[in-house]
Amino acid sequence: MSTLRAAIAALLTIPALSILDAAPIQLPDFRMAAQIAHFDVTCPPEFDAAAAVIGRRAEVAYQRVSSMLRHDLSFRPLLVLFATRADQMRAIDTRTIPGNREHVLLTLDTPDARLDGQLVHDLSHVFLFDALAPGRHHDVPVWVLEGLAEHQRGEWDANDLAMLKSLVGSGTLPPLSAIELGQVENQNGAVFGHAAFDFLTLRAGSDGLRLFFEALRANPAGNPTAAYIATVGLSGADFDRAFAAYLKARL
Numbered sequence: 001m002s003t004l005r006a007a008i009a010a011l012l013t014i015p016a017l018s019i020l021d022a023a024p025i026q027l028p029d030f031r032m033a034a035q036i037a038h039f040d041v042t043c044p045p046e047f048d049a050a051a052a053v054i055g056r057r058a059e060v061a062y063q064r065v066s067s068m069l070r071h072d073l074s075f076r077p078l079l080v081l082f083a084t085r086a087d088q089m090r091a092i093d094t095r096t097i098p099g100n101r102e103h104v105l106l107t108l109d110t111p112d113a114r115l116d117g118q119l120v121h122d123l124s125h126v127f128l129f130d131a132l133a134p135g136r137h138h139d140v141p142v143w144v145l146e147g148l149a150e151h152q153r154g155e156w157d158a159n160d161l162a163m164l165k166s167l168v169g170s171g172t173l174p175p176l177s178a179i180e181l182g183q184v185e186n187q188n189g190a191v192f193g194h195a196a197f198d199f200l201t202l203r204a205g206s207d208g209l210r211l212f213f214e215a216l217r218a219n220p221a222g223n224p225t226a227a228y229i230a231t232v233g234l235s236g237a238d239f240d241r242a243f244a245a246y247l248k249a250r251l
């Protein structure tokens with residue numbers, strides 16, 4: 001998932017990749033290649049040398065996400081390394097992902113410059129699912145799931161930024177009311193979400209994400225959209241006006 005668009009496409013075509021949802025298709029047996037702080041790492045034997053290196057980079061990503069949210073995971077994820085994206089897709093299709101617990105899937109053909117950001121993005125999903133009740137896992141709004149992950153990754157993909165500019169320029173950025181009702185195309189929602197979490201952090205400072213997660217954990221079966229609105233402290237037309245002003249100044 002090197003771009004937000006690809007991430008959404010994968011999310012829509014392979015719902016099993018939604019971390020905890022993936023549990024039923026995993027196999028109980030796996031070969032431990034490395035244990036690094038918060039992770040166990042598994043991979044084909046020929047990549048053992050990479051396991052410790054990637055594990056340490058995953059730990060750096062973990063610390064970044066954890067410090068933003070002031071939270072530690074309640075479980076120990078399994079980091080599964082595949083040689084290529086094709087190998088990963090084959091494992092998903094054939095239900096042969098090793099391990100029977102929450103995992104992060106990573107392919108070793110990920111461009112090195114994108115690897116750390118990809119780990120942060122994927123770990124954002126893991127932390128979000130950890131905060132939510134299991135019954136909510138199948139119903140996380142894409143704008144929260146992907147918007148939060150891209151915000152935490154900390155970079156705007158060029159295509160996503162172009163889409164945001166287009167939506168704002170044409171006056172078709174979804175209003176909060178449409179987001180609340182889920183009446184938004186996933187891709188537009190994801191771009192809205194990335195900008196919305198940027199906006200939250202601007203308003204609430206470095207505590208913004210921590211407060212959002214506290215609101216989630218206070219009502220883990222609730223709709224994350226409500227937690228966001230409570231945290232940002234604006235709703236309805238007030239939010240739309242302030243958000244539009246923020247975007248106008250930013251873009």
Ligand SMILES: [Zn+2]
Binds near residue numbers: 001008121122146
């Ligand atoms: Zn994602």
